[in-house]
Amino acid sequence: MDETAPQKGTVTQRAIEQIKAFIAEGRLEPGERLPTERDLAVQLGISRSSMREAIRALTVLGVLEARHGSGIYVTQLEAGDLLETFGVVADLSRGPALVELLQVRRILESTATALAAARITPDQLAEVEKHLLAMNATDDPEEILAHDLAFHREIAAAAGNDTMAAILEGLSSRTFRARVWRGYQEEGAFERTRREHAAIHRALVSRDPEAARAAAAAHVGEVEEWLRAQLGV
């Protein structure tokens, strides 16, 4: 009567939970190398195929990292590693969920911008300014979008909360913004966007958190309202 496994769920799912538990309990440190797929499979009493599926699952979640020919390693478990999958949500959401995502972004982005106004360093401010100018100097939509993303990314980084920055990164993922912006900018919103970015920049220069919060909220809110109208909500 070997009372080892409760036999709940698929073996792969169990393997995923066990490896996660190993990490949560500190038996596997960030950056540490795991045993080989073959050894792990033997240890957990499952086939290599099932073990590979478990590893693949944890890989896409940003928990593990497989290096061909070298081995499997635990990631640093930092915000960027684990929240990378957040972009999938933004990419696959549609309809009302897009508005909800923008609402979340408005809340976080406004707070992040307010924090940045109080904490931003001259170097970081210069970087923000660089993207602001570059954005105004071109008419290529692709380039504008790239600098727009970088503009907000720098601000989020200056807020000093890597987790929040990683979430915002996901909420602003390239395909997500491309989908929304395509329609938004067709209505000649370029000039308005430039004005709003300038307002955010001014608030940062003035180190005025409240002005920064308001400017950022208004900026995202504009897009949010436009999208809401588009969907007829």
Next chain:
Amino acid sequence: MDETAPQKGTVTQRAIEQIKAFIAEGRLEPGERLPTERDLAVQLGISRSSMREAIRALTVLGVLEARHGSGIYVTQLEAGDLLETFGVVADLSRGPALVELLQVRRILESTATALAAARITPDQLAEVEKHLLAMNATDDPEEILAHDLAFHREIAAAAGNDTMAAILEGLSSRTFRARVWRGYQEEGAFERTRREHAAIHRALVSRDPEAARAAAAAHVGEVEEWLRAQLGV
């Protein structure tokens, strides 16, 4: 000269991207059934093993759902489906990242509570009250935690943004709160927590968004500050 695949990355990774693209392009509707693993493997020109890894990856991301003996289906792609993995972040984060997560939760929770104060229905309010009373009527930490979670979950639901509610759900995942609360409540914070919950409830009854925002922010902020002190930050 068969110019089909660019041969970048692993075949499994490519399969993941292709299926994701199918869904993003609308070629696969939410709830729709996919071809069998065997057929999909043939269509994409890969082995069933690799295809299974791709499917498993999309399953843990909440994009697909495999039903043994029946087939593979696209989920409804709702907030709850896709943001379930968010709990993994909370479960595996440690140290400073925990404080950052609580900070994000403070921002979202305070806004959600403010929204709830303006929109909550009598039925929902009664539900909130039920958990408030149940929480005060017992001394079992496990039960208190359960009602605490439900208390905030009901409020988040009343805010009317499913996406935000799903994120907050992840940020309050059972193991995450258990880890933090274990230490927090050992310092006799029960009474303080009860007072704070009562304050949130009063603000909801008064339909006072600003009071609700302040009460919720203070509530989460208390834990945040305690954790910050614990980590010596």
Next chain:
DNA sequence: CCGTCAAGGTGGTCGGACCACTACGGCCGA
């Protein structure tokens, strides 16, 4: 008309084989 049950189809698991790549260490030449 409805419950029963058998068969086919589906995902789940397994084991083994081979390929592609990396890392390491010994070998050879400078």
Next chain:
DNA sequence: TCGGCCGTAGTGGTCCGACCACCTTGACGG
């Protein structure tokens, strides 16, 4: 002695074929 080259062992990546567990369907018999 030193440094680069290269072979080899070991790793993850891919593929195949088989079998199992489970669900769905529809024919059958009551």
